[in-house]
Amino acid sequence: MEAELKRLVMRSPFGVRVEKPKREGEATLLYPFEACIAWVAACHHRTSSRISWDLCSSTAVRLEPLFDDLLPALLSDDRLPGGAPLRFSVEVGPSFDFEASPLQLRGVVKNAIVETLASRRVASEVDADSPDVVFVVRRAGTPGARRTVVGIDIGGGPRHRRGARVAAGPAPLRETMAAQLIMLSRWDARTEPLVDPMAGGATIPIEAAGLATGAAIRRPSDLPQRHLAAFKDLPREAPDLFPGTVPQIAALDVDPETIPAMVGNLRAAGLTGPAYEVSIVIAQYDVRELTPDYIERMLPAVREMRPGVFCFNPPYGVRIGAEHGEEKLLALYSDMGRAFARFRGWRAACFVANPHFVEAFAHAPTMTKPASNANLRGTFLVFQL
Numbered sequence: 001m002e003a004e005l006k007r008l009v010m011r012s013p014f015g016v017r018v019e020k021p022k023r024e025g026e027a028t029l030l031y032p033f034e035a036c037i038a039w040v041a042a043c044h045h046r047t048s049s050r051i052s053w054d055l056c057s058s059t060a061v062r063l064e065p066l067f068d069d070l071l072p073a074l075l076s077d078d079r080l081p082g083g084a085p086l087r088f089s090v091e092v093g094p095s096f097d098f099e100a101s102p103l104q105l106r107g108v109v110k111n112a113i114v115e116t117l118a119s120r121r122v123a124s125e126v127d128a129d130s131p132d133v134v135f136v137v138r139r140a141g142t143p144g145a146r147r148t149v150v151g152i153d154i155g156g157g158p159r160h161r162r163g164a165r166v167a168a169g170p171a172p173l174r175e176t177m178a179a180q181l182i183m184l185s186r187w188d189a190r191t192e193p194l195v196d197p198m199a200g201g202a203t204i205p206i207e208a209a210g211l212a213t214g215a216a217i218r219r220p221s222d223l224p225q226r227h228l229a230a231f232k233d234l235p236r237e238a239p240d241l242f243p244g245t246v247p248q249i250a251a252l253d254v255d256p257e258t259i260p261a262m263v264g265n266l267r268a269a270g271l272t273g274p275a276y277e278v279s280i281v282i283a284q285y286d287v288r289e290l291t292p293d294y295i296e297r298m299l300p301a302v303r304e305m306r307p308g309v310f311c312f313n314p315p316y317g318v319r320i321g322a323e324h325g326e327e328k329l330l331a332l333y334s335d336m337g338r339a340f341a342r343f344r345g346w347r348a349a350c351f352v353a354n355p356h357f358v359e360a361f362a363h364a365p366t367m368t369k370p371a372s373n374a375n376l377r378g379t380f381l382v383f384q385l
């Protein structure tokens, strides 16, 4: 997450630097607020699952004291939207260590917001279906020093929803996970081919194409920023941050039924047509047969192929693969390991939720990082082949 934001902000038109963030738990980075950096993150950042502009927090674990803390904090906060009538909603994250239900917690935060807006003569209405602004509530901090944090969602909701996928394969990888995987592979889009040999619905190739050109995943006009004074002088459009990059991406899968899904998803993401003919190729192919010669022939713009990266998530035997039995799955992993041994100098990065993968694949990872894909615990692995 951190490396991606730094890279994007450096290419943005704002001439600012990103400060080092503080860490909050395993999955949250806290940055001092800077509107233009928040704008870049909201429009372009692919690896974050949510972006909140934190407003206030309270250590209270009961409803009345929480209200008593939040109301004065919000009343004196000039960052809240003002002027026009406002439709808003409140979303509460996991709150098992708060001494009331998530519904009650949401009700208290909602009441504090309504009262604050009313004190500024802003008419407000709770509207979960089409809110102008979504307030997010999360429990944060270390054990013994936990807080309830209230913020404004400035990232346009859960960010794995890119709005492009029209057909999901049987076990799709979340878009945010796919972007993390590519970042972990340290792919250089200007010089290295990227191959997803088990592409399913092409989630990874689509994310790769977006990371290569720095394409936005949210339009400024779709973000709540238009209701927030802090963002009023920021651009209305979010053009590519790395225009002109022509990546070399191959999306392969052994299952012929995935091909129409890949084409549909690439089309929905705006990644088909003459501009992409030399950049993103699709084929039905068995990963066990892969050779560097085949990849070189597949990628039309590669004149002299350099080592590249494989990014993929193999079947784990949970949602798919189980029907074939663990033995067949392990045989597939070990055949893949043999096929990848032909690609000396390449890197391979995968997300896998099968604990026997590394042993069967028979390459030692240079990096391992635990992660979850839609409640499935697994590991990111990177290999130098």
Ligand SMILES: C[S@@+](CC[C@H](N)C(=O)[O-])C[C@H]1O[C@@H](n2cnc3c(N)ncnc32)[C@H](O)[C@@H]1O
Residues within 6 Å of the ligand: 168, 169, 170, 171, 172, 173, 174, 197, 198, 199, 200, 201, 202, 203, 204, 252, 253, 254, 255, 258, 285, 286, 287, 288, 312, 313, 314, 315, 316, 332
């Ligand atoms: C977990 S899914 C990948 C999901 C994909 N990343 C997505 O987001 O849609 C694994 C894929 O591996 C493919 N696969 C299984 N055996 C294969 C093989 N021998 N060669 C190539 N692809 C294979 C399956 O058809 C399936 O699409």
